Amino acid sequence: MARGILRPSSRLWVPESARNAEPPLEALVYCDESGNSGPNYLDAGQPFYVLGGWVVPHKALVDCAVIVEEVRKAVCPQREELKSVSFLRGDTQKREAMKLFKRLGDAGCIPLYVVAEKKYCVAAKIIETFLDPEYNSIVTNAFTSDIETKQELANSLYSRFPDAVLAAFADAYRTPTEAGLRSALEMVIDASPKHLNPEFASVLEGCRPKLSEIATDEADTSPLGVVSGTLNMPVLISFLMLVENLGRTRVTTVRKVVHDAQHAYGEGYKQIFKIHQGMHDWFIKMPGGGLDWSSIKHIADFEMSDSKASPLIQAADVLSGVLSHLYRVALGGVRTSEVDIELGYLLAGLLVNDPKIAWSICSDHCHERIGRSILRPLAGLDGEVPPSESVRTVSADKHALPVLAGDDGLPQKKFRLDLPMFAFVGKQSGTLLMINGLAEELSGGRVKDGPVVPLFTSQESLEQYLSVADPRGHSEEQEQAKFDVPDLAKLIDLLEAATRWSEVVVMDPGPGGSAASMHLPSMVNEMKGSLGRVRRIVKSGMGSVVVQNHDCNGVQVTSMLTSAGKYVAMRGKSGKIFEGATRTEAVAAAVSHLGLSAKNRPSTFKKFKKRPKPRK
Numbered sequence: 001m002a003r004g005i006l007r008p009s010s011r012l013w014v015p016e017s018a019r020n021a022e023p024p025l026e027a028l029v030y031c032d033e034s035g036n037s038g039p040n041y042l043d044a045g046q047p048f049y050v051l052g053g054w055v056v057p058h059k060a061l062v063d064c065a066v067i068v069e070e071v072r073k074a075v076c077p078q079r080e081e082l083k084s085v086s087f088l089r090g091d092t093q094k095r096e097a098m099k100l101f102k103r104l105g106d107a108g109c110i111p112l113y114v115v116a117e118k119k120y121c122v123a124a125k126i127i128e129t130f131l132d133p134e135y136n137s138i139v140t141n142a143f144t145s146d147i148e149t150k151q152e153l154a155n156s157l158y159s160r161f162p163d164a165v166l167a168a169f170a171d172a173y174r175t176p177t178e179a180g181l182r183s184a185l186e187m188v189i190d191a192s193p194k195h196l197n198p199e200f201a202s203v204l205e206g207c208r209p210k211l212s213e214i215a216t217d218e219a220d221t222s223p224l225g226v227v228s229g230t231l232n233m234p235v236l237i238s239f240l241m242l243v244e245n246l247g248r249t250r251v252t253t254v255r256k257v258v259h260d261a262q263h264a265y266g267e268g269y270k271q272i273f274k275i276h277q278g279m280h281d282w283f284i285k286m287p288g289g290g291l292d293w294s295s296i297k298h299i300a301d302f303e304m305s306d307s308k309a310s311p312l313i314q315a316a317d318v319l320s321g322v323l324s325h326l327y328r329v330a331l332g333g334v335r336t337s338e339v340d341i342e343l344g345y346l347l348a349g350l351l352v353n354d355p356k357i358a359w360s361i362c363s364d365h366c367h368e369r370i371g372r373s374i375l376r377p378l379a380g381l382d383g384e385v386p387p388s389e390s391v392r393t394v395s396a397d398k399h400a401l402p403v404l405a406g407d408d409g410l411p412q413k414k415f416r417l418d419l420p421m422f423a424f425v426g427k428q429s430g431t432l433l434m435i436n437g438l439a440e441e442l443s444g445g446r447v448k449d450g451p452v453v454p455l456f457t458s459q460e461s462l463e464q465y466l467s468v469a470d471p472r473g474h475s476e477e478q479e480q481a482k483f484d485v486p487d488l489a490k491l492i493d494l495l496e497a498a499t500r501w502s503e504v505v506v507m508d509p510g511p512g513g514s515a516a517s518m519h520l521p522s523m524v525n526e527m528k529g530s531l532g533r534v535r536r537i538v539k540s541g542m543g544s545v546v547v548q549n550h551d552c553n554g555v556q557v558t559s560m561l562t563s564a565g566k567y568v569a570m571r572g573k574s575g576k577i578f579e580g581a582t583r584t585e586a587v588a589a590a591v592s593h594l595g596l597s598a599k600n601r602p603s604t605f606k607k608f609k610k611r612p613k614p615r616k
Contacts, residue, residue: 026058027252029112029243030312032260034084034320039229041122041170042163048327048362049231051239052113052320055252056312060107067107068311071100081307082314084321091339097322098342104315110246110357111349113323114238116231117331117362122166123157124150124361125173126188129181130207133541135214138206140541149536153200153404158363160195161188174229176218178211185211198583199404199545199561227268236272238359240296247298249355256301260313266304273302322346327362330369336377344374351375404542404561420484421491422456426476432494433478434502451502453495453520454509464510488531496524548583552591559583559590 031053035046056064068082075096076086087097101111127150133139143149157166165187172180185204192201207214218229227233236259246252259269279295307313322343329340336344347370349358360367424433434451456462462480483491495505498520505520537543547560550569559569561583569578569586578593580586 024247024250024253025108026255027055028058028061028255028312029053029055029257030310030316031112031239031257032307032313032316032320033232033235034317034324035118036232037118038232038264039174039226041118041125041173041231042167043118046324047118047331048324049116049118049235050113050320050324050327051235052111052323053239053257053316054104054312054319055110055112055243055246055254056104057108058255060109061312064104064107064109064315065311067100067103068315071096071103072311072314082311082318084318084325087318087322088325091337094322094339094343097318098345100315100318101346110251111319111346112239112242112357113319113346113349114235114242114359115323115327115362116235117327117366118231119163119166120154120158120363120366121231121234121361122170122173123161123363124154126157126166126169127153129173129214129218130185130188130204132207132214135210135217136203136206137209138203138541138545140539142536142539143541146536146540149404149533149540152533155364156196159365161191162195165191173218176215176229178215181215181218182208182211197404197561197565199542202545203404203542224271225265225268227265227272230265232265233268233272235361236269237276237294238361240273240276240299241294242356242359244296244298245355251355254299256303257299258303258305258310258313260307260310260317261304269304270302273299319346326374327366327370330373331366333369333373336373341374341377344378347374348378404537404546419488420482422459422462423454423481423483423491423494424478425481425494427479428476430494432498434498450504452504452506452517453498453502454506456508458508461508461510465508468511469509488527492524492527492531495520495527499524550587552587555591557587557590559587 031051034050034052035043035048037043037046037049054064072079072082075093076082079086084097087093087100105111130136131139131143131150131153133141133143168187169184172184185208189201189204192198192204220228224233240257243254243257247254257273262269273296276294276296277299305313307317323346326340326344326347329336347358350360350370352358360370425431426433432453434453436451454465456465503520504517505523507516507518534543537546547558550557550559555571557569557571559567561567567580567583567586569580569583569590570576571590576590576593578586578589580589
């Protein structure tokens, strides 16, 4: 396979004949699973649960079945049916799996799959169970559809909490009782201050009075039976949504989904299908997905079938087993072999969104491993991404926006904002100052050809700029503007407006060569994401826990937990910021700055509520 190209073969992934067919191509979907451990969410030997399948054109059913049978006779003639284990014994067998996938792709088949990382799903289930607005007095209804915040919290629990705490919850959830869930809740609350933050423990406390109702609700398995307490249920729903999406985007008309026979969960699977057939669209994004519906309108039927009688279910078994192998290799951090990288061609399906053909419900850590060990080498990008000579990221740690979940230790994907920021703004237009051809002495040795936007992280850096440049020489008179936390939305609007003319921001231009540049559209997107996190925290009801107000002898001090894991305290709208390892330390530092004597300094800090304005 040619290296350096990540774009998958159109015939292997989404055949052009299927994409452009009028009417849509009629097909059946055959699927099977790997890593099924039922209600055991933490199986060290099987860290992933995979449901994979093939969309098979109806007109190619016989040809595809013949392909699978020919491969069985060539690879494992002694076996009654084709299994993934036969393809994972060595490099020779793995290459045979790739040949099978290519032949099915050439016949017009499309691979679909959902991968769930069990440990991450346990962390996510803790959030869903104990932070359900129906049973937690602190969390509001807005949190129900706040997938992003839930994922941030789940990633923090996944990467920071001891496995014993996650395992205790997983065991309690297998057979939910009030006593079992209470014991698991206590362990999570006890672990929170040390491994995450005390605020998360405070939010969890909101569900304590409702534990009996939570246990009753989680233990209610009708009409689905025992499948409701397993990963099989949400993964099957996610897989059906992928199939449904193909129908809604007119790629295929699916006559039937055929799943490998399951003695324990078969009836539950059929009930899941029937329930979603009669369901209205919720317009709620499924976890880790991006599909805005949960009803089935474009799948005619669902049935269970014995894999021994269905070569195409056997092909689905091979697909699921190979995917599970690739995820295990990536998560293990071992050096990926050349053959595994070739098989990693399957994971390029994660990058296909039109239509969506793969769904990975896994931790950020797992996805980072997949990218580093398989997708990047597959694209010929070994090693780290070299920094751009013209655009590089500026990170700062003076101040970070408030969030409940902290930094998980992975390479930073979110922009770390240094506030306050300073800029020049036109007095009449209100737009940011832009400079054409920023001089070499101002750009830190880099001469910019097009217009750039200068921003400053301190008043001192702005003054240094003024020592060698004069913004008054532009088309309109400029004035200095300061943007702090309350002004963040306004700054984002101004920067977004500037993207019409510029693609580069230069931070702290001035003498001394300290200037650093970054891509303006990317900066705007990251800042929007950061602001969105704040808004989500406020809407979810957890803002009052993350950000708290204190009355210190008549002086109002605001403290908050930041994404850096530190606490900061400040006085007034633009007061000086004081840091501390704990909230008490940060507030004490702010109080100390007031000049209060130790005698008058409060030992504890009362939270205060703003008094309502008197009615006129």
